[in-house]
Amino acid sequence: MGMLKEFKDFALRGNVVDMAVGVVIGAAFGKIVSSLVSHVIMPPLGYLLGGIDFSNLFIPLSDTPVSTLAEAKELGVPVIAYGEFLNAVIDFLIIAFVLFIAIKQINHFFPKAPPKEIRKCPYCKEAIADDATRCPHCTAQL
Structure with missing residues (x-):
């Protein structure tokens, strides 16, 4: 019973x-x-290259x-189908480019917050917690 609840959670x-x-939308995309x-x-690329059908x-x-x-395939002849591989590579490059453009635009609309300033000990210059009253590195009173 506990394992079922853990899985549900x-x-x-x-x-x-x-x-x-995201996976479902990615598959559809x-x-x-x-x-x-x-x-x-x-098809136009094959036409420009002399009527080649890459697939x-x-x-x-x-x-x-x-x-x-x-x-x-019908006769069961083993083949190296490099044309289908070329199509898959072109698919990947287009998907990667479109995702790059989409993420770049999303980042443009939602800019990152500036990184938080790290508090440093004025004596040893090591990073310390914001609420520290004594440096854990050099033990100086802050």
Whole structure:
């Protein structure tokens, strides 16, 4: 009974719920960016590079002749699908850039508080607590 209560307290703690919401939103955002890369960015880029379809770039690891990645998967031919890897790298770079811009804007709207001034002993210059009446380092009366 106690373990169930502990789990409930853990699972319903604010930061755990916030993290779960962030993961779900992040997954949805990842799908949007993947679609952006696959359907909007890569086709013109492939066109500019001579009609290359990055998602169909692969190296077959078998003697069985295949002309497309779909055909290789259908026949069970082992391949190195480096085109899909390139798409994943581009996805990552776009997501990282968008998050960088978003966090930069959020930080602009919510500036950090200036760091608190650390109180130092006037004699030995070591850090001391704000309410200290004697330095714990040199024992000087403050």
